[in-house]
Amino acid sequence: MNSAYLDLIRIRFLMMLAYRVNYYSGIVIYTINIGAYYFLWEAIYGDQKLLAGFTLAQMTTYVAVSWMARAFYFNNLDREIANEIRDGSVAVQFIRPYNYLFVKLMQGFGEGLFRLLLFMGPGLALVCLIFPVKLPSDPGTWVIYLFMLLFSFLINTQINMLVGLFAFFVENNEGMLRMKRVLVDLFSGVIVPITFFPGWLAVTMKWLPFQAITFIPSSVFTGRVTGAEVWRVFGIQVIWFVALIIPIAWVWRQARTRLFVQGG
Amino acid sequence: MFYWSLAVEYMKNYVKTKLTYRMDFWIEVLSDLLFQAVNLIFILIVFRHTPTLGGWTEAEVVFVYGYFMVPSGIFSALFNIWNFSERYIVKGEMDRVLTRPAYNLYQVLLENLDPPSLFGSFVGLIIMILSWGDLGLAFHLTDVLMLIAFTIGSVMIYAGIFTSLTAISFYSDAPTGILPLMYNISTYGRYPVNIYSKIIRFFLTWLLPFAFTGVIPASYFLGRNESGLSDLAPYTPLMGVIVMGLGLLIWNHGVKRYRGAGS
Numbered sequence: 001m002n003s004a005y006l007d008l009i010r011i012r013f014l015m016m017l018a019y020r021v022n023y024y025s026g027i028v029i030y031t032i033n034i035g036a037y038y039f040l041w042e043a044i045y046g047d048q049k050l051l052a053g054f055t056l057a058q059m060t061t062y063v064a065v066s067w068m069a070r071a072f073y074f075n076n077l078d079r080e081i082a083n084e085i086r087d088g089s090v091a092v093q094f095i096r097p098y099n100y101l102f103v104k105l106m107q108g109f110g111e112g113l114f115r116l117l118l119f120m121g122p123g124l125a126l127v128c129l130i131f132p133v134k135l136p137s138d139p140g141t142w143v144i145y146l147f148m149l150l151f152s153f154l155i156n157t158q159i160n161m162l163v164g165l166f167a168f169f170v171e172n173n174e175g176m177l178r179m180k181r182v183l184v185d186l187f188s189g190v191i192v193p194i195t196f197f198p199g200w201l202a203v204t205m206k207w208l209p210f211q212a213i214t215f216i217p218s219s220v221f222t223g224r225v226t227g228a229e230v231w232r233v234f235g236i237q238v239i240w241f242v243a244l245i246i247p248i249a250w251v252w253r254q255a256r257t258r259l260f261v262q263g264g
Numbered sequence: 265m266f267y268w269s270l271a272v273e274y275m276k277n278y279v280k281t282k283l284t285y286r287m288d289f290w291i292e293v294l295s296d297l298l299f300q301a302v303n304l305i306f307i308l309i310v311f312r313h314t315p316t317l318g319g320w321t322e323a324e325v326v327f328v329y330g331y332f333m334v335p336s337g338i339f340s341a342l343f344n345i346w347n348f349s350e351r352y353i354v355k356g357e358m359d360r361v362l363t364r365p366a367y368n369l370y371q372v373l374l375e376n377l378d379p380p381s382l383f384g385s386f387v388g389l390i391i392m393i394l395s396w397g398d399l400g401l402a403f404h405l406t407d408v409l410m411l412i413a414f415t416i417g418s419v420m421i422y423a424g425i426f427t428s429l430t431a432i433s434f435y436s437d438a439p440t441g442i443l444p445l446m447y448n449i450s451t452y453g454r455y456p457v458n459i460y461s462k463i464i465r466f467f468l469t470w471l472l473p474f475a476f477t478g479v480i481p482a483s484y485f486l487g488r489n490e491s492g493l494s495d496l497a498p499y500t501p502l503m504g505v506i507v508m509g510l511g512l513l514i515w516n517h518g519v520k521r522y523r524g525a526g527s
Binding site: 021022024025026028029032033036039040042043044045046048051052172174175176178179182183185186191192196197198 | 285287288291292294295298299302305306309310312313314316317318438440441442444445448449451452455456459460461464
């Protein structure tokens with residue numbers, strides 16, 4: 001049984017590998033985006049040494065690693081799930097002897113593995129050559145960062161699943177998917193670190209799962225969070241991962257009783 | 265006249281299809297605006313931590329962004345052929361277009377109009393008017409005419425660049441990924457160019473003139489003349505004509521190479 005799931009990872013990885021050329025331009029696009037924010041932040045800092053607890057050097061590293069982390073954890077599982085619900089192919093998935101959501105998770109993981117090795121890795125190397133990015137020197141930081149990256153992926157995937165499953169309840173959730181994408185980018189801290197948000201919004205963000213996707217791991221990577229604090233923020237990620245299982249399980253139970261196939 | 269009546273007919277069809285899915289239309293408008301809003305939120309958030317950005321105040325940067333939204337919204341409404349290669353070349357739909365008497369690019373554009381994007385231009389205009397008041401700029405009637413001329417120029421720059429890049433699919437049917445790449449570069453034009461290094465600034469002004477779709481025309485109204493920005497502004501329409509001309513030249517040359525997909 002488990003080998004079936006492993007095969008799903010392998011198949012998706014190979015499928016992505018077949019289309020790898022599409023991702024070469026992706027690396028350049030991410031580098032262009034990082035460049036835009038790098039120049040902006042440089043101008044924003046001007047003569048100032050410290051803004052919202054970030055030095056310019058830390059900000060450069062933050063921007064670079066956050067965008068490249070996004071290159072890894074990003075996936076279209078929400079759209080895939082929504083499409084399969086809308087065209088009815090999810091009905092076939094129901095009768096197969098595996099858990100549909102696990103299948104999706106494994107496919108997402110296969111894609112993530114591809115993105116890590118052929119998108120984030122080379123991308124980060126390229127960005128380090130162009131911009132003054134300072135990588136952490138402590139190998140321990142790298143190890144813990146890799147674990148945090150895994151949880152970024154898991155939490156982002158959970159949110160994708162949750163939004164994708166809403167296709168069971170509404171006939172067209174295309175707009176919802178697009179809005180989710182924008183909001184996750186904003187609230188997870190890819191575009192602006194959460195410490196820059198105005199007070200009330202920053203407090204709200206502390207109680208939402210989005211910070212666990214980008215802000216927390218990038219803070220560890222840039223060395224703004226060290227020592228025992230690292231374990232505390234890692235704990236936040238783990239707690240959100242566990243907590244998000246509950247709404248997904250609930251929606252999944254509710255959804256199965258009301259599958260409504262349009263056309264097909 | 266013939267071309268105008270074509271546009272009207274295509275618009276009628278568009279309205280009919282959209283009336284069937286009214287909610288989708290508004291959701292599309294809303295998510296487009298949200299996408300723009302994030303960039304605006306970025307500007308508003310960072311200005312809580314700094315008084316100026318490369319010597320530009322918050323109201324000025326917001327004004328530049330407002331201008332940027334106007335031509336970019338019009339362009340996105342008119343030019344929505346991001347899947348040209350798959351739809352017209354690989355599937356061979358260009359056959360159908362070429363057998364008709366109207367100019368082929370005009371037909372292709374009309375088939376893919378995306379009017380909801382115009383809401384972005386509308387919001388951009390409101391942002392410009394609001395920050396116009398904030399900045400206490402004097403208002404002349406000629407400003408309206410200049411705005412129209414600049415907007416047309418900026419739209420033509422976008423159209424020229426993206427037409428020539430779309431025409432690449434006539435020469436090679438492999439996906440190049442250059443369109444999204446260029447789209448991301450175009451966003452560099454929405455911030456004051458003097459924050460970039462000299463090479464990038466030269467690039468954005470003369471090679472891929474995206475500075476003419478944002479900061480240069482906007483600086484005319486703001487009266488900012490750093491490194492001759494507002495001196496360049498009147499050349500926006502000229503730049504538009506040149507870039508658009510080149511784009512059409514490449515396109516027309518490409519169309520001649522078109523071979524049907526045969527399926």
